[in-house]
Amino acid sequence: MIAAETLPNTAGALAGWVVDPQRIKPGTQMSPNPLAPDDLQAVVAYLQSLH
């Protein structure tokens, strides 16, 4: 779980978090990151490789 246990560690949820964290955890200090689809996919693949 990430973001203080608000989010399951799935590709779709991670992508949603990276693009628009406010929608998942209102009030979070993390900014939106409007990445191109290929870049978003690469970032999510990298994050999933970390555990």
Ligand code: HEM
């Ligand atoms: C592509 C860029 C980014 C990625 C992939 C990313 C990824 C993440 C992830 C996975 C978490 C959850 C960490 C955890 O709870 O274990 C997180 C949290 C956070 N990130 Fe980012 N982040 C990005 C950009 C940014 C930027 C630009 C900022 C600040 C301007 C930022 C600020 C934060 C903050 C403050 C948190 C804690 C949020 C909370 O729990 O309320 N992030 N980020």
